[in-house]
Amino acid sequence: MRFEDQRAKLVKELAKSGIRDEKVLRAFTLTPREDFVLPEYQSYAYQNRPLPIAMEQTISQPLMIAIMMQLLELNSDDIILEIGTGSGYQTALLATIVKEVCTVERIEPLSLGAQKAIKNKGYKNVHFRIGDGAQGWEKAYPPYKEFSKIIVSAGAASIPQRLEEQLAEGGLMVIPVGITKLQELNKISKRNGEIIREHSGACSFVPLITDQD
Ligand code: SAH
Numbered sequence: 001m002r003f004e005d006q007r008a009k010l011v012k013e014l015a016k017s018g019i020r021d022e023k024v025l026r027a028f029t030l031t032p033r034e035d036f037v038l039p040e041y042q043s044y045a046y047q048n049r050p051l052p053i054a055m056e057q058t059i060s061q062p063l064m065i066a067i068m069m070q071l072l073e074l075n076s077d078d079i080i081l082e083i084g085t086g087s088g089y090q091t092a093l094l095a096t097i098v099k100e101v102c103t104v105e106r107i108e109p110l111s112l113g114a115q116k117a118i119k120n121k122g123y124k125n126v127h128f129r130i131g132d133g134a135q136g137w138e139k140a141y142p143p144y145k146e147f148s149k150i151i152v153s154a155g156a157a158s159i160p161q162r163l164e165e166q167l168a169e170g171g172l173m174v175i176p177v178g179i180t181k182l183q184e185l186n187k188i189s190k191r192n193g194e195i196i197r198e199h200s201g202a203c204s205f206v207p208l209i210t211d212q213d
Contacts, residue, residue, distance in 0.1 A: 003034050006046035013048055014066045021070045027096040028066065033059075036089035036117055055107050057206055059087040060153055064203055068174045071187050071200060072149050074098055079144060081166065083133030083208070084153035088114025094151070095123045102144060104133035106209060134160040134210035147171065154208035155183040162212070164188070164195055176205045 001009075011028050019025060034045040037059055041051045050058040074080070078098040085091055085105035091114060094101045103126065105111040111130045118126050129140040133152070137144055146166050150173035157179050167173050167190045176183040185200040 003032060003045070007032070010046045010048065010062060014063060017063055017066075019063075019066045019070055021074075023074060023097050024066055024069045024093075027069070027093040028062065030096050031089065031092050033062070033089055035121075036087040036092070036114075053087045053110070054113065055110055057086055057107070057110060059089050060205070065090050065093060067201075068151055068185070069093065069097075071174050071185075072151060072172050074149065078148045080149040080151060081137055081144075081147040081163075082151050082153065083163070084205075085111050085114045085128065086153060088117045090151070090153060091126055092118060092121060092123065095126050098149070099125060100142075101126045102129070102137050102140070102142075102147070103127070104129045104131060104137070104140075106130070106132055132210050132212065134162060134208060134212040136160070136162040136166040138162075149173070150175070150188075152176065152208065153205060155179070155203075155205040156208040156210075159186070159188065159197075160208075160210065160212055164190075167195075169193065174200070176203045179207070 034042045037045050048062050050061045053059050074097045079100045080098050082103040085103040091103050108130050146168040148168050148171045152175035155176040173188040175186050177186050185203045187198045187200045189196045
C-alpha cells in the first residue's frame with residue numbers, strides 16, 4: 001500500500017478510537033510519519049505504535065499524540081511549548097494547526113535531525129532550543145514568557161514548576177507524570193492563577209531527564 005493510503009487508514013483508525021477533533025485528524029492526514037522514522041522502520045511508519053529513533057529514544061504512538069493534541073483544544077491562535085522534540089513528528093503535526101511551536105530537546109543530535117526534517121518541509125512557525133525542557137523556554141528566540149498551550153512528551157517525576165509558571169492564564173498543559181514505565185497523563189489548566197489538575201488515563205513515555213527536582 002502507498003504511504004498516502006496507509007496514512008488515510010491510520011486517520012480512520014484514530015477517528016474510530018475516539019479522536020473527534022477535525023483539526024487533529026487533518027494534521028495527521030497532512031504529516032508524513034515515514035519522513036521522521038529511521039530508514040529501517042519506514043515500512044512500519046503507519047503502525048499505530050511507538051518506534052525507536054536515534055539515541056535510544058522513541059517516536060510516540062500516533063494515537064497517544066492524537067489524544068494529547070485533542071485534550072489541548074488547539075487552535076490557530078495558540079503559541080505552544082513542546083518539551084521533547086525527538087524526531088520532530090509531533091512538532092510537525094502541531095505546526096499545521098497552531099500559530100507557533102517552540103520546541104525543546106535535550107539531546108543535540110535529535111534536535112538537529114528534527115530541525116532538518118522540519119525545515120525541509122518548509123515550516124516557518126517552529127523555533128528550536130537544545131537544553132532541559134523542565135526549565136521551560138529560556139534564553140531562546142522568540143523571547144516568549146508564557147504559552148497558551150504546553151505539551152510534554154516525556155514522563156516527569158512531578159510537574160516542573162517552571163512549566164506551571166510559563167502556562168498562560170486560561171491555558172492548558174498535558175504531561176505524563178510518573179517515574180515507572182506506566183505513567184498518568186495529566187491535563188493541567190490555569191484559572192485565576194490557580195493550577196487545576198485532572199487525570200486523563202494511563203500512558204507510557206521515555207523519562208524526562210532533568211536536574212530540576
Ligand atoms: N514527540 C516526540 C517524542 C520523543 S520521545 C516524537 O514523536 O518523536 C521524548 C523526547 O524527550 C526524547 O527525545 C528525549 O530526549 C526528550 N527529553 C527527555 N527529557 C528531556 C528534557 N528534560 N528536556 C527536553 N527534552 C527531553
